[in-house]
Amino acid sequence: IGGVVATYQNCVPKIQLWGPTNVAPIVNHLSNFAANAAKQGTAANYFVLLILTDGVITDIEKIKLVLVNASKLPMSVIIMAVGNADFSAMNELDGDRILKSPSGEATVRDIVQFVPF
Template identity: 35%
Template sequence: MCSMSDDYAEDDQKVKFEMIPDKFHSLKDVSDAIKNVGVKECSLIFGIDYTMSNQMQGKKTYDGLSLHDIQPSRSNPYQEGDCDGFMEVLKQYTDVTPTIKLGGPTNFAPIIRQAVDIVKEKRQYHILVIVADGQVTNEEETIKAIVEASEFPLSIVVIGVGDGPWDMMKDFDDNLPERKFDNFQFVGFHQAKQGVRNPDVAVALAALMEIPDQYMCIKKLRLMEKLL
């Protein structure tokens, strides 16, 4: 969350970083809150992790297969993580994935900075959704990009697929006090689905959980105005 003194004008030094807590209990609640804070429209940017670690990250959660394993009889974790209504994204992923050679190292910084460039070009609030196995090897550069992105009207949601561990993702989510606002939400895909009646709704709720408060911070910090 972000908080600021009553006499806030243009001085960013009076803005205090605060972690945004998870507080919604249904998809309807968070959807209503998104509308109530004034989000009339936004665009989504999708990022997919094609690094080598995906070959080993399904030992516990995907029967030992690569997380990108494409089979006609079952959906892999990346296919499951595409939201309903984004069939074109899913189709492109299914068509392209078999042609891609996995590489590395894992670094979120390039896609975060590309998303910032899109925000600056479009002058519009965006949500960047990264589906990844969470094994970031270039931590320092990724942290720097997350902090830089907090200067812009951009929310970052990382959906973690595979076995984890997720300690670094949780640090990105709850720490980094040098940010202007808490602009990063991490969702453990398999954890969010466990023991719930509707796994898809549970994942969507977790992914959208911080959007209302993030957008309020964006408005308080006047980040949209800085693009004009």
């Protein structure tokens, strides 16, 4: 993780951070890769997505649905919060408690780890 954070800190001065922080599309994109790998019938691929964010996720209801669906696939998501924003709402996505979609469907397994940095 140290190398990832160092790279992040090196890049931040060179980019313009922008909101809103919508992560459902990228998690859904990775889910497509994981679904295709799962269809092959071998356990050869497992996907891990590391999301670095300086802001609170704004598409929270969409990401809940995407994560519930992704919990059936060979993948995990690590969300690393950097900066001083109030990330308390992000703890809901962490799989320490059963995450449910807006319709009430629960995750099959814990695939999310939220890490404040």
